[in-house]
Amino acid sequence: MSTFDDPFDADRNLRSGCVCGRHRSASEHEQAALRCEPVESVEKRYEGVVASAVMRTMFPQDAARRAFLKSVGASTALAAVSQFFPLKTATEVFAETGSPEKKDLKVGFIPITCATPIIMAAPMGFYAKHGLNVEVVKTAGWAVIRDKTINKEYDAAHMLAPMPIAISLGLGANAIPFAVPAIENINGQGIVLATKHKDKRDPKDWKGLKFAIPFDYSMHNYLLRYYLAEHGLDPDTDVQLRSVPPPEMVANLRADNIDGFLAPDNICQRAIYDGVGFMHLLSKEIWDGHPCCSFAASREFITSAPNSFAALTRAIVDATAYASKAENRKQIAEAIAPANYINAPVTVLEQVLTGTYADGLGGVKTDAKRVDFDPFPWQSFAVWMLTQMKRWGQIKGEVDYKAVAEQVYLATDTGKLMTEMGLAPPASPYKSFAVMGKTFDPAKPDEYVASFKIRKQS
Amino acid sequence: MTPSLRLRAAIVSIVLLAAFLGIWHLATRSTAPVATMSPEYAKLMGLTATQGKSAMPGPLDVGAKLWEHFKRPFYDNGPNDKGLGIQLAYSIARVGTGYLLAVLVAIPLGFLIGMSPLLSKALDPFIQVLKPISPLAWMPLALYTIKDSSVSAIFVIFICSIWPMLLNTVFGVASVRKEWINVARTLEVGTVRRAFTVILPAAAPTILTGMRISIGIAWLVIVAAEMLVGGTGIGYFVWNEWNNLSITNVIIAILLIGIVGMLLDQILARFTRMVTFPE
Numbered sequence: 001m002s003t004f005d006d007p008f009d010a011d012r013n014l015r016s017g018c019v020c021g022r023h024r025s026a027s028e029h030e031q032a033a034l035r036c037e038p039v040e041s042v043e044k045r046y047e048g049v050v051a052s053a054v055m056r057t058m059f060p061q062d063a064a065r066r067a068f069l070k071s072v073g074a075s076t077a078l079a080a081v082s083q084f085f086p087l088k089t090a091t092e093v094f095a096e097t098g099s100p101e102k103k104d105l106k107v108g109f110i111p112i113t114c115a116t117p118i119i120m121a122a123p124m125g126f127y128a129k130h131g132l133n134v135e136v137v138k139t140a141g142w143a144v145i146r147d148k149t150i151n152k153e154y155d156a157a158h159m160l161a162p163m164p165i166a167i168s169l170g171l172g173a174n175a176i177p178f179a180v181p182a183i184e185n186i187n188g189q190g191i192v193l194a195t196k197h198k199d200k201r202d203p204k205d206w207k208g209l210k211f212a213i214p215f216d217y218s219m220h221n222y223l224l225r226y227y228l229a230e231h232g233l234d235p236d237t238d239v240q241l242r243s244v245p246p247p248e249m250v251a252n253l254r255a256d257n258i259d260g261f262l263a264p265d266n267i268c269q270r271a272i273y274d275g276v277g278f279m280h281l282l283s284k285e286i287w288d289g290h291p292c293c294s295f296a297a298s299r300e301f302i303t304s305a306p307n308s309f310a311a312l313t314r315a316i317v318d319a320t321a322y323a324s325k326a327e328n329r330k331q332i333a334e335a336i337a338p339a340n341y342i343n344a345p346v347t348v349l350e351q352v353l354t355g356t357y358a359d360g361l362g363g364v365k366t367d368a369k370r371v372d373f374d375p376f377p378w379q380s381f382a383v384w385m386l387t388q389m390k391r392w393g394q395i396k397g398e399v400d401y402k403a404v405a406e407q408v409y410l411a412t413d414t415g416k417l418m419t420e421m422g423l424a425p426p427a428s429p430y431k432s433f434a435v436m437g438k439t440f441d442p443a444k445p446d447e448y449v450a451s452f453k454i455r456k457q458s
Numbered sequence: 459m460t461p462s463l464r465l466r467a468a469i470v471s472i473v474l475l476a477a478f479l480g481i482w483h484l485a486t487r488s489t490a491p492v493a494t495m496s497p498e499y500a501k502l503m504g505l506t507a508t509q510g511k512s513a514m515p516g517p518l519d520v521g522a523k524l525w526e527h528f529k530r531p532f533y534d535n536g537p538n539d540k541g542l543g544i545q546l547a548y549s550i551a552r553v554g555t556g557y558l559l560a561v562l563v564a565i566p567l568g569f570l571i572g573m574s575p576l577l578s579k580a581l582d583p584f585i586q587v588l589k590p591i592s593p594l595a596w597m598p599l600a601l602y603t604i605k606d607s608s609v610s611a612i613f614v615i616f617i618c619s620i621w622p623m624l625l626n627t628v629f630g631v632a633s634v635r636k637e638w639i640n641v642a643r644t645l646e647v648g649t650v651r652r653a654f655t656v657i658l659p660a661a662a663p664t665i666l667t668g669m670r671i672s673i674g675i676a677w678l679v680i681v682a683a684e685m686l687v688g689g690t691g692i693g694y695f696v697w698n699e700w701n702n703l704s705i706t707n708v709i710i711a712i713l714l715i716g717i718v719g720m721l722l723d724q725i726l727a728r729f730t731r732m733v734t735f736p737e
Contacts, residue, residue, distance in 0.1 A: 111701055138538040140688045140697060144601075151605040247701040254513070274703065275507030340539035343702040351502055358502035362495050 100308035103132055107312075108139045108148055108157040111342045112246055112264040113352045113371060114185050114293035115158045117319040119336045126319040130311040136341070141245045142215040149298065150176055155305075156297035156312055158184060162385040164296040165408050166217040171394055177299035180377050181313040181410045181417075182320065184293040188352070188371030189220055189283035190268040191227070193260035194253055198278060198361060203231035212244040212252060212261035222388040223286050224262040229454040230436050236392075236456060253277050264292065265352045265371055266344050271360075273348050278360025282370055287435040289372075291381045313417055320375040321423065326368055329353040377414055379405040379429040380442035387445045393456035401445040479517045486516040515706040523706045524713075538698070540690065542710075546718060548690040549680050552608075553722075556615025557676045564620045564672075565665060568627025569653065572661075578628055589621040593679040597686050607687040611680070618679045619672040626668025630661030662733040670726040677719045692718075 105127075109115040119136055121127050127134040139145040142160060146167060149157040164178035193200070200206065206228070213221045225235040235241055244252060246267045252258045254276045261267075262283070271277040283290060295316050302309045322328055333349040336342050342349065351357035355370040382405035389395045411429030418425040430442045440448060449455070495508070505511040515523075531543030571578045593614045600610035634657050642656045684693025692711055699707035 135537050138688060138698065140686055143598075144607075144686065144688065147598075147601045148607060151601070151607070153607060247697075247703075250703060251700075270703065273502075273504040273507065274513065275504065338535070338539065339698065339702070340536040343539075343698055345504070347502060347504075356502075358499050362499060364496075364499050364502065 098307040100131055100311045101305040102155070102308045105132055105134045105155040105308060105312065106137055106153065107134055108137050108145045108154040110142065110145060110158055110246070111138055111344070112293075113266045113336075113342070113349060114188055114264045115342075116323055116332060116336060116353070116371075117182075117184055117316050117373060117375075118158050118295060119341045120323065120332050121315050121319040123335045123341070124319070124322075124332075126315045126322070127312075129318070130315040132308070132311050132315060134312070134315075138341075142218075149296070150174075152298075152301075155301055155308070156295065159294055159296040160215055160218040160220075161291040161294045161381065162217045162219065162222070162389070163215070164294060165382055165385055165404060166389070166394075168408050169395065169404065171217065171389070178296050178408060179299055179302060179410050180294045180296050180382075180408055181309070181414050182295040182316045182375040183291045183377050183381070184295055184316075184320070184373070186289050186291055186372050186374050187282070187284040187369060188265045188292050189223065189262060190265065191224070191260060191262050191280040191283070192253070192268045192271050192277040192360075193280045194256070194258075194277050195275070195360070197259060201280065203228060203233065206231075206233060206259075207238050208240075209259040210240040210242065210257070212242050212249050212258045212263070214246050214249075214263060215243055216394070217389075219290060219292055219385070220262045220264065220283075222385065222392075223283055223290065225392060226388070226435060227262075227281075227286050229452065232454075234454050250274060250276060266342065266348055269348045269352050269357060270344065272358055273345065273351075275360075279357070279365075282367065284367065284369060287433065288369070289374075289433065290435075291378070294377070310417065313414060314421060317375045317414070317418060317421060317423070320373045324373040326354070375414065376418070376425055377409040377411050377429075378426075378431060379409045379411050380431050380433070380440075382409045383430075383442045383445050384433075384435075384440055387440075387449045390445075390449050391452055391455040399445075401442075482517050486512045486514045513705065515709065519706050520709050524710050527710060537689070542692075542695065542714065545690060545692045545695045546714065549684065549692045550718070552611055552684075552691065553615055553673075553676045553680050556612040557619055557673060559612070560616045560620040560623060560672065560676075561669065563616075564623035564668075565627050568624045568665070569631055569657075571624075572628040572631025573653070573657070575632070578632060585621060585625060588617075589625070591618075593618050593682050594686065597683065601687075607689070611683040611687050611691075614683045615676045615679050619676040622671040622675065623665070623668040626671070627661070627665050630664030630668075631657055633664075634660040659733070659735070663730060663735070666726065666730040666733055670723060670730060673722050673726050674719065677715075677722055681715060 107118055109118050122134060122136045137154065139148065139157075142163065145154070145157050145159065146163065148154050149159075150167070161180070161183065164180050166172060167176055167178045169175060197209075211224060213224055215221070221241070224241070228235045228239060233239060242258065244258070244261070246263055249258070249261045249263050249267055250271045253261065253271055254274070260277070260280070268277075268279060272279060283292075295313075297309060297312075323332055330350060330353070333346055333353050337344055337346045337349050352371055355368040356364065356366045357370070359365050379402075383401045386395065386399055386401050386404060390399060406429075409429070415425035415429070432439060432441050434440065495503070500508045506513050527542045531541045533541040534544065571581055596614045596617055597610065600613045601607060604610045604613060638656055638660060639652070642652045647655070680691065681693040681696065684691035685697040686693075688694050688697065692715060696708055696711045699711065
């Protein structure tokens with residue numbers, strides 16, 4: 001019998017066993033090979049491993065162990081052993097993979113609600129829970145956060161979901177392999193228009209307007225372009241798109257420099273709060289469940305400090321799971337509002353996170369999924385972003401969609417961590433989804449790109 | 459300046475300040491008309507939208523906030539939120555480092571260039587091209603090559619504040635009166651001794667004027683650099699408060715930046731007076 005078997009079974013021998021460890025001998029294993037079923041959960045398996053070790057130490061002679069179990073019964077024995085040896089604690093210690101190589105880490109973030117899991121993990125103790133001492137550092141803009149992460153001032157950072165792909169491909173920067181272990185948030189963006197356009201709700205009338213997006217390599221850019229193109233406007237010629245840092249968007253909207261923006265949240269709600277714009281559309285209505293921001297680190301950090309990276313990912317996944325519950329959202333809004341973190345009025349953050357918000361036109365709307373949190377880095381998300389990069393001419397030439405997606409979006413590793421944490425990751429890292437009613441099949445990216453009438457001709 | 463003139467000037471200053479504050483107060487007090495809204499909706503909106511309060515704070519708001527900052531200038535709520543005193547100290551330390559490095563390079567170099575008409579002609583085009591470059595233009599380059607944001611900030615201060623000092627040193631050294639140098643030569647004074655006992659005192663006022671221009675530029679640069687690099691400093695404070703659209707805090711920062719800049723300038727002005735000589 002081996003590590004994964006029940007040490008409280010009197011009829012088993014703890015010393016010898018088969019390859020899979022579930023049979024008394026190799027021959028018995030051969031016979032039963034086809035019936036060999038996996039243990040229900042990793043935790044159960046660890047419990048078995050630890051208990052075996054404890055029992056072996058207590059009864060060096062296997063005969064003595066069997067005699068003991070026969071006389072008192074397995075459950076009594078388990079209770080008795082647990083009395084003076086905390087099996088639960090020992091199991092927990094075992095389940096922790098190696099201790100982090102580097103405990104003091106710096107993680108950069110942009111002050112928007114997309115960074116909620118990264119930020120809240122500091123004041124709410126998710127980093128500490130996973131044995132890390134993390135300093136979250138507010139950063140001025142996407143280009144700066146990219147440069148500081150590449151320069152190793154930050155060990156990991158909050159990035160727009162397409163940024164790690166762009167950096168890995170060397171678009172707008174030197175090619176440096178980056179990876180995404182977790183998606184920060186899904187949904188959580190919106191199209192806000194200046195109040196003076198409140199009668200111009202049909203995008204067909206938007207010719208000549210000026211819109212702001214946070215960054216060229218952003219879901220915001222791709223979603224706005226997609227939305228405009230579906231309504232027959234060519235985003236490159238019919239409207240003006242400007243890259244503007246999120247905090248400057250509200251000021252620019254007030255000053256009439258732009259007519260609207262597709263921005264990450266709390267910026268949208270902030271514009272409404274200050275009475276300069278109204279919510280035209282939540283990004284959720286373009287694509288429900290779209291990724292927005294990601295948690296990213298360089299491959300170099302992952303290989304040089306794999307345990308720190310795993311602990312960091314666990315903390316983020318843990319925080320994301322906590323944030324995904326509606327009942328926790330108010331508490332989170334209060335935790336991330338102070339000047340040290342997002343630095344915004346609590347009301348604004350609450351409206352974003354709880355989904356009960358003022359729409360800027362005098363109405364109160366409710367959409368509990370306005371922003372949501374789901375850490376799993378679907379590789380089909382990455383493929384979709386690559387198709388849009390190709391569509392708008394950011395990538396020229398051929399792309400190996402699948403290879404890039406699998407290299408950057410670490411679905412397998414995160415799936416493994418999630419299983420270890422008792423969460424249920426999806427079975428496949430690819431899924432099909434619909435953007436404005438049009439189905440995307442991750443297996444046929446080139447056909448998808450070719451199917452759009454409005455795109456940059458290369 | 460006679461005492462009576464000084465007094466009259468002070469009175470005019472105070473009157474101007476009072477007039478400015480008064481106009482400011484009146485301009486921001488007025489409330490714009492507001493649309494009627496349901497109380498439930500109003501609860502979710504800011505004061506600008508619900509009460510038509512001007513987005514620009516009045517002098518009283520700024521005063522109250524300023525008093526709050528003065529009461530606890532050195533608080534530390536973590537890496538992204540520190541008191542104004544700490545932020546200013548960070549900025550002054552950065553400016554000091556970058557500026558001192560610039561002084562250490564510019565003055566000896568300026569001396570050498572100034573003493574050689576050939577070099578001063580040859581290097582002039584380079585200096586003229588490098589001089590007008592904005593700090594924000596240097597920043598990406600610095601971040602990319604130095605790979606450290608705090609060193610980059612110091613480098614940007616260094617590179618922006620070096621040129622006025624260099625040019626003034628060159629000019630000061632080159633325009634020392636020929637008679638004095640000729641007298642020194644007749645007395646067979648060596649080159650090193652001539653540089654320190656004749657040229658340096660003669661060029662000192664010009665050099666210090668260059669240093670005074672440079673400290674002003676260094677202080678201008680720090681705000682821009684810190685807004686970009688972030689983390690600490692008065693520039694970061696401005697950016698962080700702008701992020702929250704808190705114009706009140708931005709105005710306070712502007713006021714403090716002005717005061718510190720003036721103090722730095724006054725220190726250099728005092729030094730300049732010490733080395734000035736009547737001809």
